[in-house]
Amino acid sequence: MNRIAVMAAGCAIAAAAVAVAVVSVSAGRLPQVVKGGGALSVAFADAKTTISSAMVHKADSYFHGGIDMECNECHGHDHDHAAEHDHGAEHDHAGEHGHGHFEGGEALDPWRWINRHVRAPEKHVHLDGKESVEMMPWFWAAVRADPHNVDAWTTAWYVAYKMMKDHALAQRVLDEAKERNPDSLEIAFTEARFTYDGGKGDSAATERILENALSMADRKCGGRFSELSERDAETCRRMREYLADIRKPSAAR
């Protein structure tokens, strides 16, 4: 048994070493190996998207104080939470709100009764402020598993910037996101918002970033914006609105 455990540890270390070697040697040659993608990205291969999403899901449960929002037994919320749950939108969660978790509803079998009590908190408390750093390791793991998980990058940036108010951290996340995803319109838009909103108020630099991003979108679709993906098209629309907004005289804004 102890021999097996030692062998398992040895194999894990060897596998990690091989993965690191593969990353450095194969970057750009194998489709699943992304430059700077890291060992996790290689190890997970084609499963990386799913695993990365699972990591983001984990971060989301951390945001909700450990509650798995997809598990019916784990929260007995009596109001719709979905509206508050869009990371793309502003995160105006209340810091803390108690729920009447086990009120009403169907009759519970004893097993469900136990599960509801053991696996659901008496209060639904969200992470807020500096405590939000607890989510960062999961975003980090998510982008290591799949460096192209743009949602993970932008949500990590959002947590650092809006929730933790840590601009330096937000900048590091954004810099790394750009490096891994130079063609991403969403990350460019995030950068623009950060440049303008993030206490810098540099409208010229913001305009430049947005114009570059729109040019990139133009190149992507050869001038036919209707051929952009729904997501990119939506990002382009929002970038144009944003651009128009910052070009307005400050009084009109």
Add this chain to the structure above:
Amino acid sequence: MRLFIRQAKALVKLSFVELWRRNDVFALLVLAVALMVPLSLSSPFGAAGASRYLDEAAILLIWGFSLVIALGTGSRLFPPEFESRTIYPLLAKPISRGALLLGKYAGAVAASWSALLLFYALFAGSVLLRGGSFSSELAQGVVLHMAFVALAVAVSLAGSLVTTPSANLAISGIALVSMFFFGRRLPEYADAVSAPLSWLVDLAYAVGPHAEFFDMRQRLIHGWGAVDAAVFFAVLLYAAFYVASLLGFAALALKRKRL
């Protein structure tokens, strides 16, 4: 009664000696250190202060390792006695099969608990080193985890008397791990599939070992606080009832076992 206590003491000691001299626990500790040290030294995006992910990883490891130890210890109680033929001199001594079963079970549980408590002590030490603190839910979580270990030992012990060691480990492991992760969702699966599969899922939900009842991980990690005393005792009662049923089954199997 004095005879039974002395017999139980001897059997408990035997399980302890075997577990700790086999070095399984030390090997698992080395593995835990090999996994946890790099994790604790990592600094995601250079952000300092995150600790819940470390707690989560550590407690998950404790759960995994405790399951390995409980299943290993429980499943090794009887088959080696038959293979090495030590069951004959043992049963030729003034001990009944029932007392042997109870004593061996108590030994395996006590030995597995000792390893579990060591893991939790190390976990508590690492939390305190990081400047963290504990509240009442840790004690509750440890007690429920101990109850789970007692249940896991009973599952593997009962299995070891009716099937081969490898099949027993595989079946017990799959049953407990599946219930741990998916047990609470079985009613949803039953609703999603049609009969007769739904009947099987319902049956598994009704009689399967509900490992998830003992899982206080999220409460410990996110500081939800302790569960109601009524729920806590209901879970302990469930464990006691389940263990008693399994031991009854094991006693029957041992009685019918051809020597």
Add this chain to the structure above:
Amino acid sequence: MTASEVVRIEGASRSFGDVKAVDGLSLTLNAGEVMGFLGTNGAGKTTTIKMMLGLLRPTEGSVVVLGGDPTDPSVRAKIGYMPEIAYYYPYLNARELLSFYGGICGMDAKTVRERADELLEAVGLADAAKRPLKTYSKGMLQRAGIAQALLNDPSLLVLDEPFTGLDPLARIHFRELMRSLRDRGKSIFFSSHELGETELLCDKVAVMKNGRAVYQGPVRQLAGDGERNLERLFLDVLEKGGAA
């Protein structure tokens, strides 16, 4: 059962499905006697021993040991048993093994310690007492097995192939040990294929064939005038099959 009878088996049979491992066996062993139990492989020796230890119940007939039913633990408290080959707990040492069996017998720690010292010395394992059993040779395990069988100072000693794995010197020691036990009034019942050892040690023998005792009686009677050895006689008895 008379006061001097330690084992009384009357018309005992034991079947496993359609196979009758022991068929109408009757034998008695008196206090202070050494009885050899001979027979070919599959003759029913081990099944008989298991019935004597209460590990199996006879499907017919009766087995009375030390005046009681051997399935009763209080009767087994006065029996010592050594199996043919047992690979005792590899992570224990010999002293811990005896301490474990002492606990199972309900002995207190002090008595077990004293008895263990005495027995380890007697079986020649005193120097290896602290070595894990997994490092023991087959012969050493056999000696550890003898020690555990004698731990509770039994009135009846049941030994299954006790000479297996013992070197010549150990055999001599073992023989002397058995004789000293007999001199102290202990009864010994052992099965063996070692006919020479049986001849040297036993007062009487029972020879089994196909689950039945084909000969029972004193070794001297079987050996006759002493010109024929037990091996020849054993073969004769088996060939005649039930002539005894």
